[in-house]
Amino acid sequence: xxxxxxxxxxxxxxxxxxxxxxxxxxxxxxxxxxxxxxxxxxxxxxxxxxxxxxxxxxxxxxxxxxxxxxxxxxxxxxxxxxxxxxxxxxxxxxxxxxxxxxxxxxxxxxxxxxxxxxxxxxxxxxxxxxxxxxxxxxxxxxxxxxxxxxxxxxxxxxxxxxxxxxxxxxxxxxxxxxxxxxxxxxxxxxxxxxxxxxxxxxxxxxxxxxxxxxxxxxxxxxxxxxxxxxxxxxxxxxxxxxxx
Amino acid sequence: xxxxxxxxxxxxxxxxxxxxxxxxxxxxxxxxxxxxxxxxxxxxxxxxxxxxxxxxxxxxxxxxxxxxxxxxxxxxxxxxxxxxxxxxxxxxxxxxxxxxxxxxxxxxxxxxxxxxxxxxxxxxxxxxxxxxxxxxxxxxxxxxxxxxxxxxxxxxxxxxxxxxxxxxxxxxxxxxxxxxxxxxxxxxxxxxxxxxxxxxxxxxxxxxxxxxxxxxxxxxxxxxxxxxxxxxxxxxxxxxxxxxxxxxxxxxxxxxxxxxxxxxxxxxxxxxxxxxxxxxxxxxxxxxxxxxxxxxxxxxxxxxxxxxxxxxxxxxxxxxxxxxxxxxxxxxxxxxxxxxxxxxxxxxxxxxxxxxxxxxxxxxxxxxxxxxxxxxxxxxxxxxxxxxxxxxxxxxxxxxxxxxxxxxxxxxxxxxxxxxxxxxxxxxxxxxxxxxxxxxxxxxxxxxxxxxxxxxxxxxxxxxxxxxxxxxxxxxxxxxxxxxxxxxxxxxxxxxxxxxxxxxxxxxxxxxxxxxxxxxxxxxxxxxxxxxxxxxxxxxxxxxxxxxxxxxxxxxxxxxxxxxxxxxxxxxxxxxxxxxxxxxxxxxx
Numbered sequence: 001x002x003x004x005x006x007x008x009x010x011x012x013x014x015x016x017x018x019x020x021x022x023x024x025x026x027x028x029x030x031x032x033x034x035x036x037x038x039x040x041x042x043x044x045x046x047x048x049x050x051x052x053x054x055x056x057x058x059x060x061x062x063x064x065x066x067x068x069x070x071x072x073x074x075x076x077x078x079x080x081x082x083x084x085x086x087x088x089x090x091x092x093x094x095x096x097x098x099x100x101x102x103x104x105x106x107x108x109x110x111x112x113x114x115x116x117x118x119x120x121x122x123x124x125x126x127x128x129x130x131x132x133x134x135x136x137x138x139x140x141x142x143x144x145x146x147x148x149x150x151x152x153x154x155x156x157x158x159x160x161x162x163x164x165x166x167x168x169x170x171x172x173x174x175x176x177x178x179x180x181x182x183x184x185x186x187x188x189x190x191x192x193x194x195x196x197x198x199x200x201x202x203x204x205x206x207x208x209x210x211x212x213x214x215x216x217x218x219x220x221x222x223x224x225x226x227x228x229x230x231x232x233x234x235x236x237x238x239x240x241x242x243x244x
Numbered sequence: 245x246x247x248x249x250x251x252x253x254x255x256x257x258x259x260x261x262x263x264x265x266x267x268x269x270x271x272x273x274x275x276x277x278x279x280x281x282x283x284x285x286x287x288x289x290x291x292x293x294x295x296x297x298x299x300x301x302x303x304x305x306x307x308x309x310x311x312x313x314x315x316x317x318x319x320x321x322x323x324x325x326x327x328x329x330x331x332x333x334x335x336x337x338x339x340x341x342x343x344x345x346x347x348x349x350x351x352x353x354x355x356x357x358x359x360x361x362x363x364x365x366x367x368x369x370x371x372x373x374x375x376x377x378x379x380x381x382x383x384x385x386x387x388x389x390x391x392x393x394x395x396x397x398x399x400x401x402x403x404x405x406x407x408x409x410x411x412x413x414x415x416x417x418x419x420x421x422x423x424x425x426x427x428x429x430x431x432x433x434x435x436x437x438x439x440x441x442x443x444x445x446x447x448x449x450x451x452x453x454x455x456x457x458x459x460x461x462x463x464x465x466x467x468x469x470x471x472x473x474x475x476x477x478x479x480x481x482x483x484x485x486x487x488x489x490x491x492x493x494x495x496x497x498x499x500x501x502x503x504x505x506x507x508x509x510x511x512x513x514x515x516x517x518x519x520x521x522x523x524x525x526x527x528x529x530x531x532x533x534x535x536x537x538x539x540x541x542x543x544x545x546x547x548x549x550x551x552x553x554x555x556x557x558x559x560x561x562x563x564x565x566x567x568x569x570x571x572x573x574x575x576x577x578x579x580x581x582x583x584x585x586x587x588x589x590x591x592x593x594x595x596x597x598x599x600x601x602x603x604x605x606x607x608x609x610x611x612x613x614x615x616x617x618x619x620x621x622x623x624x625x626x627x628x629x630x631x632x633x634x635x636x637x638x639x640x641x642x643x644x645x646x647x648x649x650x651x652x653x654x655x656x657x658x659x660x661x662x663x664x665x666x667x668x669x670x671x672x673x674x675x676x677x678x679x680x681x682x683x684x685x686x687x688x689x690x691x692x693x694x695x696x697x698x699x700x701x702x703x704x705x706x707x708x709x710x711x712x713x714x715x716x717x718x719x720x721x722x723x724x725x726x727x728x729x730x731x732x733x734x735x736x737x738x739x740x741x742x743x744x745x746x747x748x749x750x751x752x753x754x755x756x757x758x759x760x761x762x763x764x765x766x767x768x769x770x771x772x773x774x775x776x777x778x779x780x781x782x783x784x785x786x787x788x789x790x791x792x793x794x795x796x797x798x799x800x801x802x803x804x805x806x807x808x809x810x811x812x813x814x815x816x817x818x819x820x821x822x823x824x825x826x827x828x829x830x831x832x833x
Binding site: 028029030032034036041042043044071074078079081098103104107108114115117118119120154157180183185188190192193202204206208209210211215218219222223224225232 | 516
């Protein structure tokens with residue numbers, strides 16, 4: 001590189017100095033050290049506490065959430081529903097945590113009304129949206145949603161889904177879409193997060209869970225997969241305390 | 245107070261797939277290379293180990309590996325008459341963040357574009373005329389042809405250990421491969437993956453209709469593999485957590501599994517994480533760049549001078565950094581003049597669900613690029629006369645792992661919740677497969693990127709503003725592909741099928757694809773391109789801008805094979821030519 005003008009030696013000195021004394025900027029800097037692996041640094045997931053009561057939902061909100069779960073994925077001849085699978089607790093833990101706060105979302109204003117193609121434009125992160133929406137739904141339902149008959153609850157949910165209920169401030173359709181998505185998440189996510197208890201959602205459809213190696217089974221065309229489902233924390237019979 | 249650090253020879257901005265490729269190539273050549281990455285260090289055993297990698301909620305729905313919009317987002321509108329609003333949560337596309345970038349959570353679909361894709365404008369004009377390439381369809385030839393890229397495609401495929409079957413070896417069509425592909429110098433480094441049941445049903449039906457199915461070329465290793473850098477990949481176990489997830493098994497090619505174990509040991513390579521480049525600094529005369537100003541984890545501004553700057557962020561970030569740095573003339577859709585932000589394109593997806601009465605398909609077993617595909621309706625592999633569109637896409641049946649929150653298809657007319665829904669998914673989950681189509685998007689005069697006048701990121705910079713919609717050409721193309729997919733679906737002997745056409749304007753809500761391209765496009769004329777065919781800035785010859793941002797329009801394939809090939813071509817040109825005459829253009833204006 002005859003025309004290159006940087007002094008190679010000064011750069012090496014710089015790199016060495018940077019390793020010895022951290023830069024004022026204190027950014028993580030790595031030179032020639034190989035991949036940066038340290039024992040016990042794995043970002044394991046954290047299991048939610050199943051024993052505690054609701055952390056986020058008030059009793060009135062919990063009544064709505066439990067009633068809605070029981071209609072969106074009812075317990076019936078096909079199998080246990082969202083209530084039995086622990087989805088209300090899953091939703092509570094999600095709303096109490098980072099997701100509920102919208103901590104990864106862009107939440108700066110201004111907030112004009114968006115077009116449908118522009119996606120979520122509410123100023124509320126999920127937890128606040130649940131709080132405001134549930135209050136407005138109970139008012140729109142006349143008394144409380146939880147107090148309606150199952151048939152009336154279904155009819156009301158259909159109107160929310162279609163956006164034909166006028167709520168005071170919340171976009172009914174947007175809230176319903178988020179609620180249904182979150183209920184599906186609770187029903188089918190790993191039991192670590194509080195829902196899908198006993199892996200009931202997975203058992204219902206035949207998903208074998210957090211498995212690592214399907215090589216022996218891939219070419220067995222048309223044959224049922226022979227093993228029961230397992231979760232990230234294993235199976236109840238493997239673990240003290242009976243989770244998941 | 246701003247701190248100014250000593251100058252480095254090569255500064256790489258963004259340490260994902262292309263950043264790792266270029267850093268490895270230039271460090272191997274003996275240059276002092278510094279990479280700045282705004283995210284954090286990330287690796288297999290710590291961030292997505294096999295003991296907890298199969299977590300659909302965490303990785304996909306809670307976006308663990310993706311860009312954080314609270315830090316930086318973009319605004320979107322379908323056309324210039326609307327007010328762009330921020331993307332408040334991720335949906336349509338999922339850019340990566342941190343070391344490895346989107347290469348951590350991609351599927352590993354490694355394609356080469358067709359020879360005719362590289363001459364899209366001249367080829368289609370010559371064959372179909374102005375009616376098919378109207379004035380507002382601003383497609384361009386690439387300025388590079390397939391044969392020039394072939395050795396670089398080869399290099400990327402061997403880096404990744406791609407599993408596949410060649411269809412065209414030095415011009416001789418090979419049975420079992422893709423007969424439409426351009427000629428390749430040699431076979432793939434690894435044989436195709438084992439094929440699960442559903443793709444074999446698709447292939448049989450497609451062949452019966454006269455189509456040409458073949459196994460998807462996959463950067464998911466079909467066997468243990470040691471790449472030319474000496475880095476080892478393990479055999480894929482078909483765990484079904486590939487796209488949107490990191491591979492815990494060292495089977496999916498990524499910067500982590502193919503390059504970093506070698507590159508990170510080099511004494512002349514430094515990686516600085518949590519260092520976000522605010523802007524690229526220009527020389528006083530504006531005809532070169534002098535380095536960057538970045539913000540470290542403590543929020544301090546740092547000036548990092550450099551002799552050579554290589555921008556390798558996600559395409560949308562490449563364009564934004566050029567715009568906020570004032571490099572190149574911003575594109576103006578009213579006049580068609582200017583180049584930075586021009587020809588933003590995307591891709592157009594559709595699918596057909598195939599519900600079987602009695603066939604147990606076990607769709608939860610899978611890999612990111614596992615399936616049987618056909619290119620009979622891609623690019624100009626078929627006569628478009630009378631069809632009213634140009635371009636096309638692949639059609640295929642892929643089995644990527646039916647994670648249950650995302651994947652529980654139901655037949656036409658099934659409600660989205662309640663007992664009827666439950667009954668349907670319990671009946672159909674194990675017996676449903678989905679044929680997908682993956683269509684090209686032609687550039688349009690009114691689809692572009694610029695800076696938003698209202699919304700800012702956490703560092704106070706304007707967000708990028710995306711103005712984009714599908715045009716009639718794309719809708720006709722996608723409907724045509726969907727109809728071809730439905731023909732095959734019906735021939736598979738299903739109980740019923742469901743067509744999921746792509747209707748209406750582009751909507752940023754549902755996930756579609758992370759193939760956002762254009763905005764800093766390559767070409768042979770500075771009046772119509774931002775970079776030359778070596779991805780060197782026309783305005784500042786010591787700046788290279790690598791990535792899908794260079795695509796003049798978006799063909800009907802996944803982009804990474806071509807992005808990798810372009811990165812290797814740039815690296816070769818820097819090593820063999822640029823260093824002999826630094827700061828000189830590698831191509832005449």
